[in-house]
Amino acid sequence: MATLPELLAARVAVQPDAPALKSPGGSMSIKDLYEAAVSVAASLKRHGVVRAGLCGDNTVAWVIADLACMIADVVCVPVPVFFSKSQTEHLIARAGLDGLLWAEPDTHRENLGHGVWLATLPVTAETSLMPEGTAKITFTSGSTGTPKGVCLSASQMAATTQALQQRLEGVELRHHLCILPLATLLENIAGVYLPLLMGAMVELAPLKDFGMSGSSGLDAPKLIGSLNRSAPDSVILVPELAALLVASAENSSLDPAPFRFLAVGGGKVSPELLARGRAAGLPLFEGYGLSECGSVVALNVPGDDRPGTVGRPLGHVRVGVDGGQQIRVSGNTHLGYLGDEPQGDEALGTGDLGELDADGFLSVNGRSKNLLITSFGRNVSPEWLESELIQAVGAAQAVVFGDGEPRPRALITVTDGRSPDELTIDLMRLNERLPDYARLEAVYIRRQPLNQAEGYLTANGRPVRSHIQSDLPSLLAKAFPLFTTPPLTSKPGASHMAFFDRLQQETAEAREHVTKAPVIRAIQEGRFDLESYTWFLTQAYHHVKHTVPLMMACGGRLPERMEFVRKALVEYIDEEYGHHEWILNDIAACGYDKEAVRHGNPDISIELMVSYLYDQINRCNPMAFFGMVQVLEGTSIELATPLGEQIQKLLQLPDEAFSYLYSHGALDQEHFEFFRNLMDDITDVEDQQDIIDSARMVYRLYGDMLHSIPLRTGREGQRHEAA
Incomplete structure (x- = not known):
């Protein structure tokens, strides 16, 4: 079978000036791309590179380096941009790399030409067992986070590419946009090799230009705007991105007209989502594959499509389902895993559950190991x-x-x-x-x-x-x-329903008065300043200083039947004692007079909240105290740590100014589990209702305080009191 470089050389002979790659830096013809890859391949041979990691973002240089490795018979190991440092180090050591290829210059890198730079690595004494004929090692994170190297030959990758070309024979594609990382095997093969063999242009740009970051970070408006500007014929999507495109087409923020083929893979896709997408004008087609099979195994295409399935298997593989409903693939499976014995000729057990219908369409129903x-x-x-x-x-x-x-x-x-x-x-x-x-x-x-x-x-x-x-x-x-x-x-x-769950559900509407307070958005938009923070800490001091006295008052009023609650309060008091002084220290770390706060007065919302709780304990039902616990500890878990980090970054304050927020975000996670178990032991219906009513009131009053935090407006120097 012809190799991919040979297939590209044949394209050059037929149409040398056809555009192959497009990037922010301009366009490159298929002839220029091939010649650049040949040139870099020669440099790799001169440097004696045997196994090279391919690093970096989606760039023209990445594609050149990838093709150059195939031409030079260098084992190419793409390094995913979203891998952690430890995962990358594991990849380098496991693969025994002697060099890293980059698209960016550095003082420790040699220029190989055409935007490709080489950083040599120390030769290790031992390298992992690698099957003969390996051309590419693609690392997958797996379910545990430890990357596993899948070894593929040049012929296996070429076979997948040509099988895809055959399956898409009736679809005219002229312009493919890469929005998944090139180190992802699916984008590498179906997003680069396939369009190049079909005579289509591949558009590349750094992922941040499309609003993508890490493994799952996404700026949705930026991505949709990029798709509208680029207007590609084809894009490869994961299910989450497919859902975004469908919603955007439905609300008219995405123009579906340019798309000819949108491939969706990498996870289960709801047939209803596909139907909504088709109704909105998006040509969504689900497929299935895995790295061990050179990426794509089955694919729906126009004219040969059955929603609810992943399509018919491609022509280069044989797919069956065993007695345990596990999908098994043979005909184009990987050489083996890096460090393991070579893969035999037997059919590969995918670990996926599925079935083949009478017409040969494959359905995938989940992972066998995850089955409930x-x-x-x-x-x-x-x-x-x-x-x-x-x-x-x-x-x-x-x-x-x-x-x-x-x-x-x-x-x-x-x-x-x-x-x-x-x-x-x-x-x-x-x-x-x-x-x-x-x-x-x-x-x-x-x-x-x-x-x-x-x-x-x-x-x-x-x-x-x-x-x-x-x-x-x-x-x-x-x-x-x-x-x-x-x-x-x-x-x-x-x-x-356990009482804690009932408490959560029946106070959900009241909770929104807290979670939708303007201060949360103001922090995210940078309209939160030092005055805002110290005002919040001041109110926190004036209610936290009452936490232990309220617990004592509650414990003293409990009837004998609630002795188990009194015991729990003893543990609470031991944990909570002195926390109001932490807040005063935070205020001092912000440069404010903590003694002035100690002897000052709270906002009326906090005054009313504390007074309400004392009144409930002394005049009504002492169990009403736990309505406050529901509110304050639950709010800390949801908001304290993430908002504290945003505030610290915004105001550039030291860690010493955040002992209250950071400690309560962590402490209250333990407290809340303790609280959950305690509430589930409350069986008296009157006690339950009084706790629910108290929580609703405290959500209202505590939310009033959050709504009253002074915030900056969008105009410099002006402030407002949030209503």
Whole structure:
């Protein structure tokens, strides 16, 4: 079989002046691209490079270096831009690299010409076992975050490219835009090699120009604006980007007219999303693949399309489904993993569950290792339900769990501020169309996304399910629940909801008075200054100084039947004692007189809040105190640490000015789990209702304080009191 450089050389002979690459720096013909790659290949040979890492953003030099490695028989190892430092170091050591190729100059790099620079690396004594014939090693982060090297030959990559060309024979593509990193094998093969062989132009630009950052950072308006300006024929999308394009086409911010083919892969795609996209004029086509098979395995295309499937397998592979419903692929599988024994000739078990219909269309139903089995013995793919949730609710993230339970549950991230009532309607509609065994019993709503830094996501944005499962109690404590259907084990007429969950749900509307306070947006927009911060700390001091006295008053008024609550208050008091002095120290670190604050008066909202709580304890039900705990600790978990970091960056203050915000963001996560368990032990209906009523009142008064923080307006020097 011809190699990719040979196939490109054939294109040069036919149409040498055809545009091949377009970038902010100009255009390059197919002839100039090929000659540049040949020139850099010669330089690589002169330097004796054997295994080279290919680093950097989406640039013309990246493509030249990639092709040069193939021409020079140098093993190319793309380094994903979103890999962490430790992952990159692992990649370099594991692959035994002797050089790194860059598109940027540096004092420690040699110029190979055409914008490609070489940084040599020390030769290691040992290198990992690499199968003979390896041309490219593509590293995938996997579910644990430790990259794994997939070894591919030049013929395997050429076979995938030509099979794609054959499948797309009836689709005229002249202009492809790369918005995924070139180090992603899918974009590398289907976004560069394929368009070049088809005679199309590939447009490249740094990912930040399209609003992309890291593995999952996205400036949506910037991306949509870039797509409108570029007007490409084709783009490769992951499901999240596909959902964004559909929503943008529906609200007329994206012009769908130029697109001829939008490929979607990398995760489960809801058929409803595809239908919405088609109705909005977007030619969305789902496909399936994995690095071990040279990227694409199956693909829907115009004229040969079945929504709900990933299309028919490409002509260069054979696909089957074994007795365990696992998809197995043979015919063009990888040589093996770096460091392992070479891959044999047997069919590759993909780990994906699926089925082939009578017409040969392949469906993918999730990962076998992630399969949930309900207590009634029904199998549920979490990936399938997650894609349905993201589509139905517009969630930014979704993780389904519930192995061994009667029905699955889910943790989702919704960042657009929609109310619980709005979300409940969408969730109930979703449940209506799901089979009964897959209907979600409860969905827990987060406002802050799960992130890689905490270990909840892989580098490419997929959930690390084992870590999420182990931290599930604390994650659920920070979320508020929506119950969409009673559990199958409930007795008729019995309440199935734990009191903490009921407390979260019944105070959700009141909570919005806090979470939608203008100060939160003002911090993000830079309209929050030192006066704003110290005013907030002053109010915090005047309510935190009452926390321990309120606990003591509550404990003294509790009846004997609530002795377990009194014991919990002893632990609370020990934890909370002296925190008001921390706040005064923060105020002093801001350059303000802490003694003036100590002897001053609070805003009327805080005065009323504290007075209300003393009155409830002394005149009504002392359990009303825990309404304040619900508000203040829950608010700290959701807002304290992220807003504290933004404020510190904005005001350039030392760490000593943030002991209250930073400590309470971390401390209250532990407190809130303790609080959750305590509330679930409250069984008296009058106590429960009094706590709910108190929480609603405290949300109102504490929210009034946040709404009263003095903020800068957009005009320099002017201020306003937020209504």
